[in-house]
């Protein structure tokens with residue numbers, strides 16, 4: 001953004017209201033203009049946009065451009081574009097491009113990491129009872145192949161009142177000398193809890209004191225609901241591995257994702273599949289064969305879209321809307337909020353219960369009112385919303401009104 005500051009640029013693209021005062025600069029983004037970059041169904045209040053991304057205009061147009069080039073001559077693959085994507089993602093997560101591999105989604109990323117981890121049968125993978133079923137399955141399949149174990153820990157008693165200290169102390173008590181990896185979720189889609197990754201990393205680091213590389217415990221983070229929802233450098237949270245689809249909160253092309261690996265441990269994870277990329281040791285983890293290259297190359301456009309908006313503005317907007325929803329829910333008699341009210345322990349997901357109505361029923365009743373919410377697909381399917389930057393305070397208020405009338 002040479003010669004132009006970010007605010008000028010946002011104004012130039014119509015994404016920032018033209019005359020924000022200094023005091024309102026934090027709220028100065030024209031979110032209506034941002035929303036118009038997307039092709040959302042205008043008749044629907046969609047509070048499940050995190051599920052699978054809708055793409056903004058510039059991502060759609062990048063896909064189209066690359067598609068046209070490949071249609072003209074599919075021999076002209078563009079390794080320089082792949083490198084640009086790695087550079088953009090690296091900047092966005094605070095890591096080096098060489099420490100990033102491309103994967104089609106979070107699930108395949110996690111499967112490649114656990115599947116490629118040098119794991120012995122006398123070792124175990126420690127996950128939590130709130131990780132996504134596909135995360136757990138990825139670990140289980142990897143463990144089964146070598147006869148190792150997966151152990152499931154519980155890192156807090158009550159999601160709504162969880163604290164960093166509670167998670168850290170429970171984790172400290174759960175790790176054993178056999179624990180080869182701890183798997184956690186940055187923002188849990190079961191409860192909306194944002195896990196204190198740095199505190200967990202510290203516990204893992206203590207446990208690793210004196211361990212040899214082949215016994216070292218790695219911290220693996222499923223970061224899909226934190227990436228582009230939380231204002232933090234994913235590669236600097238202290239985790240050893242960070243995996244996230246870029247097709248959720250980042251609004252990247254569907255079927256794209258990333259794995260970042262701490263270079264100090266990259267020799268502990270071997271490729272599971274042939275790779276197309278020989279950029280680096282970690283890039284080799286990205287599965288090969290030919291891909292929907294136009295989708296991959298266009299991830300950079302999604303990153304740039306977010307960088308122009310600013311990661312902190314995006315996170316602030318998501319939090320503002322989630323807080324508005326939680327505050328409103330708290331005033332509805334009988335409704336139980338399962339997500340922490342504290343924004344430091346939560347992000348853009350809010351899970352709740354309406355008395356006497358199971359989550360799927362709440363989803364169905366709101367659907368009749370043209371409001372799309374989801375349930376958490378876990379043991380207890382709480383009703384759940386996600387507040388994206390494309391949502392508005394008016395949509396939150398209307399949804400609260402309909403929940404009140406249930």
Ligand SMILES: Cc1ncc(COP(=O)(O)O)c(C=O)c1O
Pocket residue numbers: 051104105106107108131132134135185187188189222224225244245257
């Ligand atoms: C916490 C979590 N991890 C992983 C996934 C799967 O993501 P992907 O579709 O990128 O594999 C989901 C699905 O939404 C999820 O909620």
